[in-house]
Amino acid sequence: MRIALIGTGNVGRALAKAWAAAGHDVVLGSRDPAAKEDLAKELGVPVVGLAAAAEHGEAVVNVTPGTESVATLRTAGATALAGKLLIDIAVGFTEEPHGLALSHPGVSLGEEIQEAFPEARVVKTLSTMDSAVMTSPDSLEGPSTVFLSGNDAEAKTQTATLLTDLGWPPSSHLDLGPIETARGQEHFAHLFMGIAVSTGTYGFNVRVVPPKAE
Numbered sequence: 001m002r003i004a005l006i007g008t009g010n011v012g013r014a015l016a017k018a019w020a021a022a023g024h025d026v027v028l029g030s031r032d033p034a035a036k037e038d039l040a041k042e043l044g045v046p047v048v049g050l051a052a053a054a055e056h057g058e059a060v061v062n063v064t065p066g067t068e069s070v071a072t073l074r075t076a077g078a079t080a081l082a083g084k085l086l087i088d089i090a091v092g093f094t095e096e097p098h099g100l101a102l103s104h105p106g107v108s109l110g111e112e113i114q115e116a117f118p119e120a121r122v123v124k125t126l127s128t129m130d131s132a133v134m135t136s137p138d139s140l141e142g143p144s145t146v147f148l149s150g151n152d153a154e155a156k157t158q159t160a161t162l163l164t165d166l167g168w169p170p171s172s173h174l175d176l177g178p179i180e181t182a183r184g185q186e187h188f189a190h191l192f193m194g195i196a197v198s199t200g201t202y203g204f205n206v207r208v209v210p211p212k213a214e
Contacts, residue, residue: 001024001025001058001059001158001162002024002025002026002027002056002057002058002059003016003019003024003025003026003027003057003058003059003060003061003162004026004027004028004029004053004054004056004057004059004060004061005026005027005028005029005053005060005061005063006029006050006053006054006060006061006062006063006064006072006073006076007028007029007030007062007063007064007065007072007090008028008029008030008036008039008047009063009064009065010131011063011089011131011134012028012061012063013028013039013043013131014131014132014134014135015061015063015089015131015134015135015166016028016043016045017043017044017045017135018134018135018165018166019162019165019166020043020044020045022165022166024162024165025056026045027045027046027047027048027052027053027056027057028040028043028045028046028047028048028053029047029048029049029050029052029053029054029076030047030048030049030050030053031049031050031072031075033047033048033049050072050075050076050077051075051076051077051080053076054073054076054077054080054081055077055080057084058084058085059084059085059086059087059158059159059162060076060081060084060085060086060087060120061086061087061089062086062087062088062089062090062113063089063090064090065090065092066090066091066092066093066103066104066109067092067093067094067103069088069090069092069109069113070109070112070113070116073086073113073116073117074116078116078117078119081117081119081120082117082119082120083119083120083121084120084121085120085121085123085155085158085159086113086117086120086121086122086123087122087123087124087125087126087159087162088109088110088113088122088123088124088125088127088182089124089125089126089127089134090109090127091109091127091186091189092104092109093189100193102186102187102189102190104186107180107183108124108149108179108180108182108183108185108186109182109186110122110124110149110150110179110182110185110186111179111180111182111183114151114179121150121151121152121154121155122150122151122152122155122179123148123149123150123152123155123156123159124147124148124149124150124179124181124182124185124186125146125147125148125149125159125163125185126146126163127182127185127186127188127189128146128147128185128188128189128192128205128206129146129192129204129205130202130203130204132202132203133202133203133204133205134166135166135167136167137166137167137168137172137205138167139203140203140204140205142207143169143171143172143207144172144205144206144207145172145173145174145205145206145207145208146163146168146172146173146174146205147174147175147176147184147185148160148163148173148174148175148176149176149177149178149179149180149181149182149184149185150178150179150182151178151179156175160173174208
């Protein structure tokens with residue numbers, strides 16, 4: 001599959017490298033691709049402009065800072081995103097006197113992206129874990145859960161295939177339902193930070209444990 005990651009931070013780099021290793025045709029989208037030549041050489045993945053990336057991808061992956069995501073995707077172009085799988089991984093934060101706060105407390109960023117780009121097929125996933133775990137689920141001591149939220153069943157099936165290519169077996173996938181359920185994925189960020197501080201590591205994930213069969 002042709003995959004375009006919009007954003008060149010740690011998450012984008014990790015996913016680009018992993019999906020390229022799995023055989024996908026991957027590009028990274030940047031506002032200033034000329035300044036990312038060393039990154040392209042390091043990863044072995046082209047870095048192109050935002051519009052060129054969106055045009056390239058059959059699947060477009062939002063790995064931009066959540067407070068900037070909608071504006072950045074608009075720069076990439078609504079026409080280029082129409083009809084495509086748009087995977088949203090971002091969570092937005094603002095600095096408040098009491099600490100970090102979600103920039104989308106009422107509705108999720110995933111919902112805002114779906115509203116801003118109604119012809120795209122938005123799926124929220126991978127937003128409840130660190131980038132190292134996203135691409136190496138087998139680095140954990142046991143199986144864990146990756147969540148999917150979105151309105152389009154086919155888009156979630158395509159996303160599930162891409163998750164499997166990262167090492168997430170189908171048994172680890174949990175479809176939460178429509179895009180509104182992305183709120184839960186994003187609000188988990190507060191608990192994630194609490195766990196990280198308590199354990200001293202970001203290298204963990206959660207697992208949904210079902211009740212015992214009667």
